[in-house]
Amino acid sequence: MAANKKLLVLPGDGIGPEVMNEVRRVIDWMEHRRRARFDISEGLVGGAAIEAEGAPISDATMEAARTADAVLFGSVGGPKWDKLPFEERPELGILRLRKELGLFANLRPAVVLDPLVEASSLKPDVIRGLDIMIVRESTGGIYFGEPRGIHKNEAGQRVGIDTEVYSEEEIARVARVAFDLARKRRNKVTSTEKANVMQSGRLWRAVVSEVQAAEFPDVQLEHMYADNAAMQLCSRPKQFDVILGSNLFGDLLSDLAAALTGSLGMLPSATLGAVQPGGKRHALYEPIHGSAPDIAGQGIANPSAQILSFAMLLRWSFGMEEDAQMIEQAVERVLAGGMRTADIMQPGMARVGTKVMGESVLRELEKLI
Numbered sequence: 111m112a113a114n115k116k117l118l119v120l121p122g123d124g125i126g127p128e129v130m131n132e133v134r135r136v137i138d139w140m141e142h143r144r145r146a147r148f149d150i151s152e153g154l155v156g157g158a159a160i161e162a163e164g165a166p167i168s169d170a171t172m173e174a175a176r177t178a179d180a181v182l183f184g185s186v187g188g189p190k191w192d193k194l195p196f197e198e199r200p201e202l203g204i205l206r207l208r209k210e211l212g213l214f215a216n217l218r219p220a221v222v223l224d225p226l227v228e229a230s231s232l233k234p235d236v237i238r239g240l241d242i243m244i245v246r247e248s249t250g251g252i253y254f255g256e257p258r259g260i261h262k263n264e265a266g267q268r269v270g271i272d273t274e275v276y277s278e279e280e281i282a283r284v285a286r287v288a289f290d291l292a293r294k295r296r297n298k299v300t301s302t303e304k305a306n307v308m309q310s311g312r313l314w315r316a317v318v319s320e321v322q323a324a325e326f327p328d329v330q331l332e333h334m335y336a337d338n339a340a341m342q343l344c345s346r347p348k349q350f351d352v353i354l355g356s357n358l359f360g361d362l363l364s365d366l367a368a369a370l371t372g373s374l375g376m377l378p379s380a381t382l383g384a385v386q387p388g389g390k391r392h393a394l395y396e397p398i399h400g401s402a403p404d405i406a407g408q409g410i411a412n413p414s415a416q417i418l419s420f421a422m423l424l425r426w427s428f429g430m431e432e433d434a435q436m437i438e439q440a441v442e443r444v445l446a447g448g449m450r451t452a453d454i455m456q457p458g459m460a461r462v463g464t465k466v467m468g469e470s471v472l473r474e475l476e477k478l479i
């Protein structure tokens with residue numbers, strides 16, 4: 111029997127709790143049918159935590175995250191909390207988790223599954239078989255740089271300030287994650303920045319080149335301005351294998367890449383920290399989509415991205431490759447069978463809600479076992 115694996119589940123806001131319910135059913139299934147054992151605790155984050163605990167994530171939940179082997183995260187935010195002061199917003203829950211657990215490498219796959227080729231706004235030929243991995247730096251850059259804030263200048267005008275700042279170690283460690291991944295894929299990294307206008311971009315380009323020359327000479331490296339990368343993603347996306355970017359550029363490019371697949375509701379992500387002495391590595395898994403307040407509570411959200419985030423968790427944190435693949439196959443088979451939630455609905459397909467989608471995944475898992 112597999113050893114206990116400590117898992118912290120944070121469903122969050124909006125559709126988070128609904129789609130997380132379907133993951134809980136997959137976990138139950140695994141405990142019964144695969145004899146896996148998980149030691150699961152659940153906590154609040156985002157608006158839900160603000161309401162019940164007075165902060166977007168409590169110190170107790172942070173402590174639970176620190177001691178967990180992996181965190182499965184839903185999504186945070188919604189119109190209800192839009193008017194809160196900046197320092198109290200639900201989004202700070204995920205930012206604090208990333209920062210304090212040192213989760214510096216955010217892995218965001220953009221994959222077009224065969225049954226969903228028609229769901230993209232791009233021509234099928236352009237995106238069929240697309241398989242990109244975006245590696246986004248996620249504890250530095252303009253999200254955290256100082257100085258930041260809104261001040262008055264001498265003329266009495268308000269001035270907003272954010273600072274893009276990167277040390278060479280911050281760049282090097284996330285670059286290593288990208289090169290490592292490329293080796294297991296098609297062996298190519300496209301590093302994005304704005305070295306033509308930004309000092310931090312110049313350093314980014316230099317350090318990524320140094321890391322490649324010293325440690326990954328076998329991996330192909332290409333530098334591309336981030337704006338050009340956005341354009342190339344829309345015109346010739348299949349040229350990319352791994353795309354590396356800062357916190358901000360990675361945020362933008364990953365939304366763009368996800369939208370290309372036509373199915374934001376299908377995409378998972380992983381955010382990893384450094385491997386610590388003893389081998390443990392903090393890690394958080396979350397769908398790329400947000401809390402989708404417009405459809406929350408209606409039972410129509412697509413649970414696939416949350417379920418696939420759990421598959422990523424099994425692969426990266428628990429080394430359960432076979433189980434991860436099984437779950438991925440089950441999801442793909444449900445799609446191939448013609449079932450669609452509203453976000454990926456196509457003519458001639460059967461439109462189903464969150465629960466039926468989850469049940470269908472379980473049914474396919476039963477067939478695969």
Ligand code: IPM
Pocket residue numbers: 201204205361
């Ligand atoms: C993301 C989101 C977050 C980010 C928000 C919710 C703070 O857009 O995970 O991409 O900007 O990092």
Ligand code: MG
Pocket residue numbers: 361362365
């Ligand atoms: Mg984003």
